[in-house]
Amino acid sequence: MEVIVVKTDKELEDAYFVRKTVFVKEQHVPVEEEIDEFEQNSTHFVLYDDNKKPIGAGRYRSFDEYGKVERICILSTNRKGGAGKAVMNKIEEYALNNGTPALKLNAQTHAIPFYSKLGYEVISEEFLDAGIPHKTMIKKL
Secondary structure (H helix, E strand, C coil), rough: EEECCCCCCCHHHHHHHHHHHEEEEEEECHHHHHHCCCCHHHEEEEEEECCCEEEEEEEEECCCEEEEEEEEEEEEEEEEEEEHHHHHHHHHHHHHHHCCCCEEEEHHHHHHHHHHHHCCCEECCEEEEEEEEEEEEEEEC
């Protein structure tokens, strides 16, 4: 597995493929909510398996005094074996290299244990985003 910072149109298409598969097809998020106005101002990441097929994605953008981690997703057939952790580690590395003091994310409530294991703490009450329950979490770097 290898997580890369997206640099080409093909790599961005690969990230969008994973995001649309997970969020639009699997979780029924409308595509116009999934692909939003922040795409151009974000740094995108894509995770490739050993056969160079895209299996994970995420994005990062500066937001107030935080880095905002968004759209973390792994194809359902690849959710074991550290794929999500690999994407998060790469985003955290990128944020550290860019002087970001802390990261914030809105976690789907079922994913809170995953993010907690990575050092994120819940800082909000539950809210709905695209009809899915979430809580905001932060991590100081």
